[in-house]
Amino acid sequence: MPRHKKYGGAGEKATTFTKRIWLDHEDAKSVSLDEEVTLKDWGNAIVKEISKDQDGNVTQLTGVLHFEGSVKTTKLKLTWLPKTSELVNLTLVGFDYLITKKKLEEGDNFINVLNPCTRFESAALGDSDMRNLKPGEVLQLERKGYFICDVPFTTLSKPILLFAIPDGRQQPVLK
Helix, strand or coil, X not given: CECCCCCHHHCECCCCCCCCEEECHHHHHHCCCCCEEEECCCEEEEEEEEEECCCCCEEEEEEEECCCCCHHHCCCEXXXXXXXXXXXXXXXXXXCCCECCXXXXXXXXXXXXXXXXCXXXXXXXXXXXXXXXXXXXXXXXXXXXXXXXXXXXXXXXXXXXXXXXXXXXXCCCCC
């Protein structure tokens, strides 16, 4: 299937469909029992069971595919990954402003306006097609933003390193 729906020049990618999939935890928390959701680039599914741990955190959703359902009628459109051993580890790196004020004023002590943490990282999983990323290649991770590949795939034990590309309009989503 296409790597990017609106940009054919991005090429194609292979997609694996499995009985078990990974969802972002924030997405899993927003799903209701018996709700029909859309699994992007696959079809609809109906959530039949929501499992939680002793603290009330969602640990698993169980559902059934419902290909007859309409993508137009579902509230939630979820990105997903197949649960396979072929997934690759990612390190997503974001950067924040060096200075905590929009404008320095005369008399500001420079050390007091320095941001103590300008780099932040989060671990993630990526589909097996990301093994083909080259250094400098730009990609979009849905609902996370655009990233540039700094260190490509070499081995399963070493994550792919992706740097967030700020768009200037929003706060970083990795924090």
